[in-house]
Amino acid sequence: MTDSDHASQTSSSAATSLPSASEPPAKRAHRSLKWRPVDIAVASVIGVASSLVFWAGDFIPHAGLQALFPGLGSLVDGIWLFAGPLAAVIIRKPGAAIYAQVLASLCESLLGNIYGGALTVLSGFIQGLGAEIVFALFAYRAWNVWTTMLAGAVSGLFYRTVSFLTALQAFSALGWYAASYYIATTISGIVLAGAVVWRLYLSIARTGVLDRFESGRVVRARN
């Protein structure tokens, strides 16, 4: 575990310091926020591959676990939140989180799930939006484990809030039960859609498949 902690720390510092003053100006110039075909292709594949995980996750008896112990079911919510943050930290372009998350939930509902196709796509948009807002607030410049964890948390919070307005109307949005939901979803977002996503990204980058992405080159340049 020490090895991984070390890795995420070094990379987070490297990533945040990327557009710093120490870089030569020419280096800074090639940060482009325009999507290239390879960005679209990779974001799409992340979305499509994630949809399989979402769909498999749909067979977890979420409500059953919630009934067993409030908050228990929601501890796995990060499973449905990770596509957006993962695509965002890899692609690093505006809209990546929303695009991947919406595509993933669209594919999930095309496979058929219990949560209702329309609601799934709507949730996907809200979840992606939550993550997107965090990265946008940092002007798409801060790519590190902390912003990713924050994105996972906000994604979870957004989603939970909307869920109490829609599918979970039978529960009071205030009170202990709702609080257990919020806390569990947020924790799950921080861990699964934040820390785990960041580790996953580093492992992927080390394989060299992301060399055409700035996100891949910052990791590989250190090795």
Place this chain on the structure above:
Amino acid sequence: MQEEQEPVGITFADWGYRRPLRSRFVARHLDLGITAGQHVLLLGASGIGKSTILEAVAGILGNEDVGETSAADAASGEAAAREDQEGGVTEGSLLVGGQSVREARGRCALMMQDPDAQMVLQRVGDNVAFGLENLGVPADEIWPRVRYALEQVGLEGMELDQPTSHLSGGQMQRIALAGALCMRPGVLLLDEPTANLDPAGARDVVETVHRMLRAHRSTVMIVEHRAEPWLDILDRVIVLGRVGEDGTARVVADGTPDEVFTDPSIDFDGLGVWVPSRYPAATAQHQRMLREIAEKKAADIGKTPAMAAVSATTAVANGSADDTDFRSEAEAVRRLIVPDVKFARQKAIAPGTVLLTTQDLAIGHNGTAIAEHIACEFRSGEITVLQGRNGAGKSTLSMTLAGLLPQVSGHVVASDELRRGLSASDPHDWSSAELSQRIAFVFQNPEHQFVRNTVLEEVKVGLLAVGNEPAEAARKGHALLDRFGLDDYADANPYTLSGGEKRRLTVAAALAAAPGVLILDEPTFGQDRSTWLEIVMLMRSVADSGVAVIAVTHDADLVEALADKTITVGDEETSSVHVTKQADRVEAPRPASRSRFLAGINPAFRLLGAFLVSIPLLFSLDPVSAGTALVLELLAFGAIGLHLPRVVRSVWPVLVMAPWTFLAVVLYGKHGGHTYFKWGMIHITTKSVWLACATFLRVLAIAIPAVLLMLGIDSTDLADAMSQVFHLPDRFVYGGLAGMRLLTVLKDDWTEIAQARRSRGLGDQNRVAQFFSCAFSLLVLSIRRATSLSTAMEARAFGTGRARSRARESRVRAKDWLFLVGCLVIPSVALGVSIHLGTFSLGGGK
């Protein structure tokens, strides 16, 4: 647009390119003029940058230039360098038909090596039409041009809406070629178009190109390791070599094929180039190769080279015998792998000992036999080659032998020497750890079998499996890597190695567990001559150390150089394993819904309908509105042919999960009225039960139509509708669609990754660990595939910013609107009823 694009010339002037993260330029100071209509072959060792040069000509390297990093420096002779968005650096200029390569995009068509990567969309016709859409060719011209192109590549009988899955590699390459041809390119770029194909498939592709060039004049640049099949159409051969101190590629030979291949001053062996057989230099090259292998064998088994050469080949043997005292390299490797104590106990297997036998074996998938009554045996020290067409069943046979696929009937029997104490004689019954120490399988795609983050860890997997202590395993791992020339990369990530290095690593990792049988699937696919020779030598020395080697291949040179025994697999009379001819798998297109009415509705409207029928129900949470909606939905689905039993079959997961939501609401829902039970957070009241009923019914009322309306929507039709009805940006819509096509490819990847895990001895892990390890490999692989997919899409002029045209029209009819109205009527009536009865409760109330 019907007229042809004229062939155009290509000019490199002091051109150079450096890939991101590399210190060395691929090529530098390249001055080369290719005149319009010339047919040029580019030769050179693997990794020298031939593909990079083709991508540069196609204008798809590095996306966009982002500025000058350095100006031209006349004093030092440095050209102006430009850095692109991906961190690559370009020097000098490269013009296609007088235009910069980026302006000229679309005038060049690029065809690549990997057949799967070039199938962008799901149907044959759409794939061919893709480039034309990107060029903005009017819709009414597209289909005649697609049909004509398919005719040209000899696929005129193929249905345009046939899915591309289950096509052979050769067919896919011809479809890719048709896609390139119908763009009527001024320059045709072919990047190893036959490297992944069997001889028949390769012949098809070469003939198609020949035929096409007779009909249309075009400038052609081909990259291939073997010039042979292309000689008749070539005007010019350019050989690249790494000369000079900086190690960048330079032109070392340039001329007509006759001039180049008869030039005695060129060291073809050193350049990694195969000389075509019609030239005298080929014979000499061939004999050198046979001699080297004979010498290797001689050194391995301790005979004089002359004796071995006479017995093995007709080659002249004049090598020195000074190293006959050293037993085989692989024997040394073996000694070094197995822990000393074990090694002492383990008797060396005498050459010629039968290790693996098949008895009346029938092979196949899912219990259906494709070949029966197979009897063969595999002996230590012998190299057996399995030959046959692609898809003939070679892989099925080899995987069955490797204990990775169950046989249909009969037996695979491991001898006592191979079993080493195990009671089960059938490799399929062994655990993964037991298997990896006895039979190793090296897959064709090295990336399917990597399981660790560093090269050293990769070989340590096997070393640890046979009982070495960790420190011992590390020491032996380094020694093993040293033997394979990989120790410099011990800490590198396996995925970052070159093609040849990856293959060597997979063999080293397989040997680390000291197996008695080594099976390799197409070990020499797409390798240049030097790597080829390296692999062949490696296989020889492994066999000479007493391992039974089985190679699945259609490489004729490999067979000649190594095969002690050949088994042919196929449906020909002469095949030693006779395969019953398989009917071509042609899948009927799946209907877009079980209901004929729904299948005819525009997919965008089906999606909208799913929204309209469900979202209004969220206004009220009460059993009356939800129940009414549910009843109306079931009646409506019945009316369009989806009756209750069908509905239940389609939505069963919903029915399983919905009761749980009922329970959660009963226990923790909003409370009010009479309290039935209270304990901690649990509070069951009249209201919570009421709301639980409402939630249960509403989950069904929302999920059932969503599933039924969306299930079966064809993704291509949906993408067309998203683009044409919703006017979403094409780049994202079709990028997403191409990603969805990869799903089918990834399914096969998953199977192979899981088999590779078993073969590597990691198949006994718990299922969760196994799942995550496979999922990670699959994710890396899918990103790799997505990257080549984007190259294939760009090679078809995708993303140039030009207005696309639409080959397929997404039609909206009156019935689509009627359908939407119907979708809206259901929740309206349901809410109306609940208002009327006074049960309406906005958002479930307080």
